[in-house]
Amino acid sequence: MADSVNLTIDGKAVQAAPGTLVIDAAKKVGIEIPAFCYWEGLTLQAACRMCLVEVERMPKLMTACTLTVAEGMVVRTETPLVAEARKSMLEFVLTNHPLDCPVCDKGGECELQDMTFRYGAGEGRFDEMKVHVDEKQWSPVVYFDAPRCILCYRCVRICDEGMGVDALGVIYRGVVSEIAPNKEDHLQCDECGMCIDICPVGALTSGMYRYRTRPWEMEHTGTICAHCSNGCKTTLGTRNGQIIRGNNRDKSGINGEFLCIKGRYAFDFNSHPERLQSPLMRIGGKLEPVSWSRAIGEVARRFTEIRERGGRFGVVGSNRTSNEENYYLQKFARQGLGTNNIDHRRTGDVPALIDALAGRTGVLATVKDVYTAKASLVIGSDLAQQHPLLAYQLRANWRHHQSHTYTVTRGPVREDKYSVHGVRVEPGAELGALESLRDQLKAEPELVILFGDAIKGEAVRRLVEFGDSLGIPVKYICLVDYSNSRGAVDMGLLPHLGPGYQGVENPGMSLPEMLAAEDLDAFWVVGANPLEHNKLAADRAFVVVHDLFLTETAERADVVFPAASAYEKNGTVTNVCGEVQHLRSAVQTMGVKTDLEILGLLSKEMRINLGMWTPESVLREIRQTVRGYNVALPVIAAGGAAQSLPLNGRVTLDSRPELIQSAGDTLFTSGTLGRYSKTLLSVLEYPGVLYGEAAEPEADRR
Amino acid sequence: MTFSPELEAKFEKLLRSYPPGRQRSALIPMLMFAQDEVGSVTPEVIAEIAARIGISELQVREVLSYYSMLHTKPMGKYHIQVCTNISCLLTGGEEIWEQARKKLGCGHKEVTADGQFSLEEVECIGACSWAPAIQVNYDFHHNVTPEKFNALIDSLRKLH
Numbered sequence: 001m002a003d004s005v006n007l008t009i010d011g012k013a014v015q016a017a018p019g020t021l022v023i024d025a026a027k028k029v030g031i032e033i034p035a036f037c038y039w040e041g042l043t044l045q046a047a048c049r050m051c052l053v054e055v056e057r058m059p060k061l062m063t064a065c066t067l068t069v070a071e072g073m074v075v076r077t078e079t080p081l082v083a084e085a086r087k088s089m090l091e092f093v094l095t096n097h098p099l100d101c102p103v104c105d106k107g108g109e110c111e112l113q114d115m116t117f118r119y120g121a122g123e124g125r126f127d128e129m130k131v132h133v134d135e136k137q138w139s140p141v142v143y144f145d146a147p148r149c150i151l152c153y154r155c156v157r158i159c160d161e162g163m164g165v166d167a168l169g170v171i172y173r174g175v176v177s178e179i180a181p182n183k184e185d186h187l188q189c190d191e192c193g194m195c196i197d198i199c200p201v202g203a204l205t206s207g208m209y210r211y212r213t214r215p216w217e218m219e220h221t222g223t224i225c226a227h228c229s230n231g232c233k234t235t236l237g238t239r240n241g242q243i244i245r246g247n248n249r250d251k252s253g254i255n256g257e258f259l260c261i262k263g264r265y266a267f268d269f270n271s272h273p274e275r276l277q278s279p280l281m282r283i284g285g286k287l288e289p290v291s292w293s294r295a296i297g298e299v300a301r302r303f304t305e306i307r308e309r310g311g312r313f314g315v316v317g318s319n320r321t322s323n324e325e326n327y328y329l330q331k332f333a334r335q336g337l338g339t340n341n342i343d344h345r346r347t348g349d350v351p352a353l354i355d356a357l358a359g360r361t362g363v364l365a366t367v368k369d370v371y372t373a374k375a376s377l378v379i380g381s382d383l384a385q386q387h388p389l390l391a392y393q394l395r396a397n398w399r400h401h402q403s404h405t406y407t408v409t410r411g412p413v414r415e416d417k418y419s420v421h422g423v424r425v426e427p428g429a430e431l432g433a434l435e436s437l438r439d440q441l442k443a444e445p446e447l448v449i450l451f452g453d454a455i456k457g458e459a460v461r462r463l464v465e466f467g468d469s470l471g472i473p474v475k476y477i478c479l480v481d482y483s484n485s486r487g488a489v490d491m492g493l494l495p496h497l498g499p500g501y502q503g504v505e506n507p508g509m510s511l512p513e514m515l516a517a518e519d520l521d522a523f524w525v526v527g528a529n530p531l532e533h534n535k536l537a538a539d540r541a542f543v544v545v546h547d548l549f550l551t552e553t554a555e556r557a558d559v560v561f562p563a564a565s566a567y568e569k570n571g572t573v574t575n576v577c578g579e580v581q582h583l584r585s586a587v588q589t590m591g592v593k594t595d596l597e598i599l600g601l602l603s604k605e606m607r608i609n610l611g612m613w614t615p616e617s618v619l620r621e622i623r624q625t626v627r628g629y630n631v632a633l634p635v636i637a638a639g640g641a642a643q644s645l646p647l648n649g650r651v652t653l654d655s656r657p658e659l660i661q662s663a664g665d666t667l668f669t670s671g672t673l674g675r676y677s678k679t680l681l682s683v684l685e686y687p688g689v690l691y692g693e694a695a696e697p698e699a700d701r702r
Numbered sequence: 703m704t705f706s707p708e709l710e711a712k713f714e715k716l717l718r719s720y721p722p723g724r725q726r727s728a729l730i731p732m733l734m735f736a737q738d739e740v741g742s743v744t745p746e747v748i749a750e751i752a753a754r755i756g757i758s759e760l761q762v763r764e765v766l767s768y769y770s771m772l773h774t775k776p777m778g779k780y781h782i783q784v785c786t787n788i789s790c791l792l793t794g795g796e797e798i799w800e801q802a803r804k805k806l807g808c809g810h811k812e813v814t815a816d817g818q819f820s821l822e823e824v825e826c827i828g829a830c831s832w833a834p835a836i837q838v839n840y841d842f843h844h845n846v847t848p849e850k851f852n853a854l855i856d857s858l859r860k861l862h
Contacts, residue, residue: 169758171763171768180760
């Protein structure tokens with residue numbers, strides 16, 4: 001078979017690989033062939049017939065979405081005949097479509113509107129009653145308005161094929177055909193909203209967004225989801241300082257069209273009524289609102305006093321704050337307060353992996369690798385629940401490339417449906433179970449290994465040895481929990497490792513040690529909730545907390561700073577694969593400040609010079625000083641993901657794997673932050689289960 | 703849910719009649735047979751058949767709702783299906799339909815109060831050569847006239 005096929009589309013010479021669809025070949029040369037039902041990556045439907053094109057020596061108009069390219073083919077996409085055909089198809093589609101565009105959520109960004117505008121099917125010959133069916137609510141986030149549906153089946157296919165959830169189908173037939181949910185009158189699914197975003201018309205609408213605005217009245221900010229570690233781009237639609245919508249309709253970012261319920265809907269924590277909007281100070285035993293200058297002054301005074309008398313500090317960083325904030329915080333602790341007592345909630349053993357892979361190149365997998373690798377091995381993670389984008393990529397890889405997936409988990413996972421081999425093990429026996437897969441894995445041309453917190457400490461080294469023994473190229477992903485869990489480790493929020501995994505001379509206390517230390521003088525928590533299930537042994541410690549909400553930890557504080565959320569700040573975050581991406585501020589909440597600004601103001605008040613505290617200047621410093629972080633700025637600035645590669649040296653390990661534990665969040669929980677998302681709490685599926693079992697008791701989260 | 707031994711045997715045979723992985727091919731006959739025994743395709747029947755074939759209940763409902771011969775509510779003991787498609791229409795099918803509505807006192811997809819009869823206006827049943835035709839359960843009646851229709855109903859009533 002020839003490597004490429006030559007054809008002509010609208011007079012342009014086009015080269016395409018054999019098997020390419022005409023609609024895709026046209027797109028490559030900038031010719032858009034309209035289609036409702038066609039969606040790149042899903043099975044072909046050929047239901048809407050909008051993509052009809054003229055092909056020389058073919059007797060009839062052909063559907064460009066199902067026609068593969070052939071040598072010498074001559075295609076015309078915009079002839080009078082084609083325009084007439086499309087106009088007629090639109091007339092059919094519009095026979096039952098209500099003309100409620102002025103109140104329809106989709107109005108203004110509707111593909112049917114655009115097509116009607118383009119081909120002008122302004123008059124219909126259909127003079128009978130339109131079929132009307134009342135609108136239905138299928139879940140707190142999904143509404144269905146059947147008359148608007150044009151039966152393109154995109155929603156059914158994205159749910160079945162893309163998500164592997166199979167929650168949507170089509171019932172009845174002919175003109176009364178309807179999309180139906182899996183539980184007769186409601187949905188039981190991932191509540192991801194993929195069906196809503198993929199809908200070309202306003203048939204499927206979002207419970208969060210419906211009737212709240214017109215699309216053209218919003219401003220759009222592409223930023224990174226604040227929840228799990230996969231680092232999906234979510235485009236926040238804002239109006240009057242409120243986030244109204246999250247989606248990724250432009251398919252930008254590493255996630256393409258994908259978003260789960262958290263990325264698409266769980267932005268609502270941002271406008272939760274319990275958001276803190278003023279600093280709080282303990283006055284007469286009670287937390288009272290005070291001015292920023294008083295709160296900053298008080299903390300600076302107490303910190304200075306404790307530092308001068310040689311008191312003990314304990315500093316806890318966050319899994320969700322930006323790289324710049326994490327870097328600045330550890331610098332503040334180490335240089336400003338003179339302590340290595342800094343830690344964060346560790347959710348995966350990244351340092352052990354970085355150490356085991358020291359000196360190698362091309363061994364840290366990216367999100368894209370999960371889609372392209374010939375084989376993948378998932379160890380100790382319910383991927384579809386805990387890492388939804390990676391699960392989506394893995395599934396797409398199987399659908400498109402017939403890649404092989406292996407799972408080693410303690411219970412059933414969604415990946416079992418298509419994996420070549422699923423091994424069930426007792427928790428803790430994951431590593432041993434790999435031997436049973438050795439022969440199969442050896443026969444694979446390459447492998448990506450994704451491992452959760454079941455593999456930590458020495459087990460990571462043994463996993464890499466196992467990978468080496470296979471004799472094939474192996475890449476790794478150490479699964480961590482939250483949006484910047486990886487960045488927290490990279491930036492040195494650890495008692496024994498500074499930024500870039502550089503060992504420190506006098507390792508400080510770990511988080512459990514800080515909590516247990518009765519003589520702790522100051523406990524400073526920046527965006528974490530360690531006291532959710534633990535007590536602080538040091539009764540008299542001066543406690544400072546930065547947070548969005550009055551969490552269990554904040555309630556114990558002497559001073560609480562109201563912090564800006566990830567959607568209110570600029571900076572960078574690093575996803576589970578080490579890919580650095582840009583956070584862009586979408587909205588502002590009155591009274592709050594970013595953690596970076598709070599750190600800066602504190603350092604100024606304490607007369608400690610830690611350098612400028614703008615995200616840009618701190619990123620500049622990170623790029624210059626942190627191993628592996630000299631990432632390409634233009635890539636990040638343009639909304640891309642640049643992988644950090646901190647592999648050029650051994651890491652001093654503290655080999656205390658007992659400190660590492662994933663919080664076991666599901667699709668519907670997100671640590672402490674998730675508790676403040678009404679949407680997550682509202683869906684029937686909340687709190688969700690891992691491995692098809694009852695949810696684990698909530699561990700210390702965030 | 704369990705069915706009669708005869709139906710269980712039929713299901714067993716049906717599920718073995720198709721190559722492995724193609725068991726969903728047995729869906730329509732299973733639904734038909736279950737409907738004949740249970741009286742209609744109830745939610746329990748849907749769940750049971752879905753489980754036996756290994757597909758989702760939604761997939762069963764997709765097929766079920768497509769075919770007008772499958773019912774989710776019980777029909778009468780005698781389900782009278784009157785064709786009003788072109789051949790029957792030209793030879794008096796509409797009059798049969800009107801006669802049926804009057805005689806039974808119920809309309810399309812409705813059941814008589816005693817549960818003995820139900821009525822349905824159907825599309826072509828493939829008996830054009832003997833139009834107008836009606837179907838009672840699985841039996842055909844050809845060249846029907848309003849008088850013949852009345853006589854048929856009366857004779858069915860006498861049967862019990």
